[in-house]
Amino acid sequence: MSEPSTAPSTPAAPAGPRVPEAVHRRRWAILGVLMLSLLIVVLDNSILNVAVRTIAAPAPTGVGATQSELEWAINSYTLVFAGLLFTSGLLGDRLGRKKVLLFGITVFGIGSALAAFSGTPGELIAFRAVMGLGAAFVMPATLAVLMNVFERDEQPKAIGIWAGSVGLAIAIGPITGGLLLEHFWWGSIFLVNVPVVLLALALMVWLVPDSRDPRPGRVDVPGVLLSVAGLVLLVYGIIRGGELADFTDATVLAPALGGLAVLVGFVLHERRSDHPAIDMSYFGRPAFSAAVAAIALVFFALMGVTFFSAFYLQSVRGHSALESGLLLLPLAVAQMAFAPRARIVVERFGARTVCAAGMLLVALGLAAFALFDASTPVWVLEVVFFLQGAGMAHIMPPVTVAIMQALPREKAGSGSAINNTFRQVGGALGVAVLGSVLSSVYRGEIEGHLGGVPAALRSLAGESVEGTLAVAERLGPAGRDLVAPAHRAFLDAMHVTAIASAAIALVGAAVVAAFLPGRAPADPVAPDPEAGAPARGATVPAARPEGDTPGASVPASGAGTGESARR
Template identity: 35%
Template structure:
């Protein structure tokens, strides 16, 4: 790798091809977009649809709370650990191959989960599902970059982001309908026909995309160091709320992640074919875009995690109703992502990213003012602003990271973008969750006493505290007067909202910091696309 891999990228590859002449479907840009969107839709849909099914899975398979947590955590952990390596695999063997293997594997593991008869088998196949999902996402970005000319890439990424938003929005609704009217297994079986469609379209439409000068060998030591470091980091973040941030086990995992990351960086400077050449980060916009993605995911996914509990447990909505109430936010993401792509194509990413994060900051601050009696109108206002603000950041940061990377590392850049989002989201959920839990524990005794309720002590007090952190009112003994039942629910809900307000306030500060970081971004410097091989 040359000293300035970014600046020399144009000289290393042939010029970008344009849309194929005539009506041929092989390599057609818009059909390529349709194909990768179908594949990535499975991954996005899976992120929210399974959350709705988890309570039923726990009941039907008699799973412990710690086990049901790993239905989600195991999937996210595998996804985060493997994303950058998966991008490298696409760069080496072709993004078409990586995409097809990912689509087939994701559908097959989904079917296996549906046929599983115990929780441990479910968790094992969820980990495998995460590995195949990691293959899909960087490959999708690499295929888009190879199919679209530079001036249309932002629009393509915008539509791709809209599909992800639509799938995320549909998850709670589709999941609620399937769980209520079919079975929890159907939540996973739905991926099988989607995966088959992605496979057929991929075979008919996709052209292979890889750079002429992509590395021909794998940095096995680099892969091992990065994978173990990512595992230690994400696992430590996931377990920190349970263990405590100052617990020796938490410090061991997080400290170990730091040490391994340093060793990985030192090795990358010596390796002949490094997994992530350090010269990649000489691009200030790429580095800023990566950190921006971490902060955006920290604020957005960390804070929005509490909204579903707020809607279902404080306002008493069903899963389907909660999904419908979130449509103003996800609907704006569906509409806003393609529009953001057009705006970024004309203005560059800096202005839309900064404006988007400022709007997100306002939405986060507004959501910190919600209380137990907030109506649909005021909630919808903040949800609309949230979706409107996040859209240009999702599209712009992706363009900044992938567009400023050398073309032979487009898959690695796609994996870097997705890894930043996974780490940021996991860190945000853990940190904001810890802050919220501390706030709820602090105000709950006062709210409980203020409601005129007798003090709760011992194991019951701990159970009450944990339930309040989710907004769940404790069950009242038979014969309890309704006035007392309402007072118990009111004390718990007020405590939950206090914690949620703190989480959103902190998220708004992080979002504002991301807006300032957005000033360092700029349009990708590698305008030519990678060589395309059939």
């Protein structure tokens, strides 16, 4: 018996042909390969966060990177990744998602190997950009392939598992990084990707079918170029603003506003084009737009708090990188436990109620940071991380389903690119804006305690809690009086930033409560799960993944092949 869609009130996409039987039988194995590919792409970015101190050390321990170079080792990946997400999704629809996935994971593996043996900070920054290029082709393709190997009624469950793997990667990245750095040199955090990439490539070639848009039309070259230019400029402006902790600087405003102007031009071009890269009419659907906004807002709030929680755990509470990673495990456990089952709750209460409740839970967890101090019991932290993970698990799958099922199956790459682009831009904004709030409040608090610091070190000491503690250590006994004020200043800054993060999550809750669809009405007729599908018993030509028998016809509702029995 078919399960109802988790977003039933969303205007349905045109029906696509059913998945060929040969692909359907191996769909869960294919999902496992997609999760493996997604895991290393997401995990590697969180691994780097625990290695920055080591990489900053002089050779041979590290590469002697400055603070600015360390930031760009992270940001070069983000800039290329976010800028090319939309384009890679379009290419997947046109050229074939399996080909794009194989290309992306290969480039990511090559970039990882090169980054592991970087001799200078400049090389590391360049090779991280190569990794971002590969990752931009991997992430949208995994979700697009998923939509083409699962029938519509199983897609919510598969997307829930896919979303759970993202949470797992975010949490185990710091743990993996901490373990590697305790036993090997800093490059091991990148080199560990290579054997996983080789395994993923072999499994992809064996298991994953190819699929593409059968009628892609002409390439919208101006639209593609506008999307790349707009996203790169916007993300660069966001990153620059976070570096300077000042969004009024000309070097921030020029690229950010320029990027927004280019993206407005992109939207206007797409609306007038007779062969648009993306049909802008989808954004006219309140449920679709609300789902996209929810993705951006929740990652804005969550990435900001993830940024400052690392400093709280390590700089204020004194935990090691490995211990800090282990403390984040409840967040991953909650996502793995609840994300695959989110569809069941949605079926009962509706996407609107479930997502709004998830947003409120995330907001509650973020607000709790405003009450934390240096002696807050660890079990309280664990409960808060668990609640945040549970909230995320009830947001990501339903809104992703709402986005992906609003588009035709042949446009799955474009839908996945939209989903991931808004998530990436929202996360980058969260780190930049909330990081700037944290930095500004901290500087204001600590300045009054730097009178005894030598003038040459005063700027570094006022930059961040890490800078203050580094100067205190350099000054020896004379710097001990700086430690307690640094901790107090950081906690005050964290409390302000946590309230700001919670407020953003509350905005997200209001958006989804207003516009996402509610619970589907009971239908005793049990309609076909493929909206607009042909009548039962009819056959439609199968838009076969490459490699399957050509010319096969697939029963529209499983007639003749036992559709319900094979589930």
